[in-house]
Amino acid sequence: MSDVFDVLDPADGSVIDQVPDASVDDARAALDRAVAVQPDWAATPPRDRGEILRRAFELLTERADEFARTISLEMGKPLAEGKGEVAYGAEFLRWFSEEAVRIRGSWLAAPAGGSRLLTVKKPVGPCLFVTPWNFPLAMGTRKIGPAIAAGCTMIVKPASATPLTMVKLAEVFAEAGLPDGVLQVLTTKSSKEVTAALMGDQRLRKVSFTGSTAVGKGLVAQSAENLQRVSMELGGNAPFLVFDDADVDAAVDGAMVAKMRNMGEACTSANRFLVQSGVAEEFTRKLADRMAALKVGRGQDDGVEVGPLIDADAVAGVKELVDDAVAQGARVLTGGEPDGNFYPPTVLGDVPAGARLNTEEIFGPVAPVTVFETEEVAVAMANDTEYGLSSYVYTRDLDRTLRIVESLAFGMVGVNTGLVSNPAAPFGGVKASGFGREGGFEGIEEYLDTTYVGIAH
Numbered sequence: 116m117s118d119v120f121d122v123l124d125p126a127d128g129s130v131i132d133q134v135p136d137a138s139v140d141d142a143r144a145a146l147d148r149a150v151a152v153q154p155d156w157a158a159t160p161p162r163d164r165g166e167i168l169r170r171a172f173e174l175l176t177e178r179a180d181e182f183a184r185t186i187s188l189e190m191g192k193p194l195a196e197g198k199g200e201v202a203y204g205a206e207f208l209r210w211f212s213e214e215a216v217r218i219r220g221s222w223l224a225a226p227a228g229g230s231r232l233l234t235v236k237k238p239v240g241p242c243l244f245v246t247p248w249n250f251p252l253a254m255g256t257r258k259i260g261p262a263i264a265a266g267c268t269m270i271v272k273p274a275s276a277t278p279l280t281m282v283k284l285a286e287v288f289a290e291a292g293l294p295d296g297v298l299q300v301l302t303t304k305s306s307k308e309v310t311a312a313l314m315g316d317q318r319l320r321k322v323s324f325t326g327s328t329a330v331g332k333g334l335v336a337q338s339a340e341n342l343q344r345v346s347m348e349l350g351g352n353a354p355f356l357v358f359d360d361a362d363v364d365a366a367v368d369g370a371m372v373a374k375m376r377n378m379g380e381a382c383t384s385a386n387r388f389l390v391q392s393g394v395a396e397e398f399t400r401k402l403a404d405r406m407a408a409l410k411v412g413r414g415q416d417d418g419v420e421v422g423p424l425i426d427a428d429a430v431a432g433v434k435e436l437v438d439d440a441v442a443q444g445a446r447v448l449t450g451g452e453p454d455g456n457f458y459p460p461t462v463l464g465d466v467p468a469g470a471r472l473n474t475e476e477i478f479g480p481v482a483p484v485t486v487f488e489t490e491e492v493a494v495a496m497a498n499d500t501e502y503g504l505s506s507y508v509y510t511r512d513l514d515r516t517l518r519i520v521e522s523l524a525f526g527m528v529g530v531n532t533g534l535v536s537n538p539a540a541p542f543g544g545v546k547a548s549g550f551g552r553e554g555g556f557e558g559i560e561e562y563l564d565t566t567y568v569g570i571a572h
Contacts, residue, residue: 204253346551369533
């Protein structure tokens with residue numbers, strides 16, 4: 116592997132570092148290695164696998180500041196958010212260190228008698244993980260953690276914009292005692308070619324991808340050739356519903372979390388603010404005041420709360436959606452004009468339901484507010500999207516809460532909270548937001564096959 120490529124700071128385009136540019140031949144060699152060590156790794160006692168995860172958790176936690184700085188440099192988020200990602204990402208390692216020893220099968224008598232029915236859980240085998248740039252650590256640990264716990268080997272292909280964090284994480288696992296070949300990182304600018312070569316090999320048995328719905332659909336199609344198991348965590352268009360009976364100040368607090376985590380560059384980010392007419396003016400005004408007060412700047416600078424977007428294309432995409440809404444009558448209450456790769460926190464009022472940013476993922480620090488009158492209309496507006504990842508509801512009415520939760524077509528619902536992500540909970544969506552779950556008790560099942568054994572007696 117002789118070629119390299121530059122990793123850039125999104126704040127100013129300067130070169131941070133260089134990493135190897137893996138080729139298709141490098142990918143095939145990595146898969147050869149993963150296949151070769153799979154039997155021994157699968158046979159490793161669960162307790163040993165769990166202890167490696169626990170040591171990796173401890174090492175990662177000890178080096179939180181170092182990892183946060185790397186994340187901030189290559190991705191742009193403020194250092195405080197980088198530390199938050201490290202804490203969140205590390206928890207997947209601790210969670211699955213505990214799950215490694217709790218992989219269960221079953222044993223029961225056949226209902227008709229004459230035999231016993233035994234089920235055994237086995238690791239699915241070599242995996243490919245394709246991770247995104249927006250959470251370069253956490254999107255890796257929530258795949259790597261359960262795979263290690265289950266006894267799978269894996270190849271990780273991080274986003275070319277943010278590979279440094281994953282390279283450092285692999286070093287942590289090596290120090291924690293993970294055997295050579297169990298986890299391999301392929302940094303590359305030739306993502307399509309490398310991924311296609313790996314998925315074209317029937318020895319690869321599992322693919323987990325976090326990224327756009329368009330790319331995810333292509334990977335699902337590729338997986339059909341060798342019938343690989345797939346987990347897809349794709350795009351989102353999260354509605355944030357605020358009802359007249361809500362605690363408005365609490366709703367604004369939640370909105371700031373749901374919208375501004377990672378500068379809005381998150382699939383769980385609140386994309387549409389649907390606010391009942393009785394509190395719409397108060398909520399919008401308070402949200403605009405809070406957004407306007409945020410400090411924008413380079414992620415490593417003191418006091419910065421909003422860093423740059425990942426690149427110029429991302430800025431252009433956000434601006435295009437805002438311009439479309441304004442052209443249709445939306446009012447810019449704060450923000451709205453980018454400066455290089457920095458897009459200011461923006462609140463739009465009187466956003467028409469037909470504006471593109473109500474149907475497309477914004478992936479930036481823009482909060483569009485649309486007013487509704489009735490609960491039925493709010494649910495219909497919230498569900499009027501091809502996506503179904505996360506959603507948020509603010510109300511103090513228990514009956515309404517139950518109705519809304521049962522009516523929303525989303526994999527996750529946050530009730531009176533702007534943060535739904537938790538390593539102990541199953542993360543994932545429905546419809547065009549994908550399938551499969553990461554985290555929680557369900558997360559390890561994505562990396563296990565079930566063998567049924569019938570025993571006559």
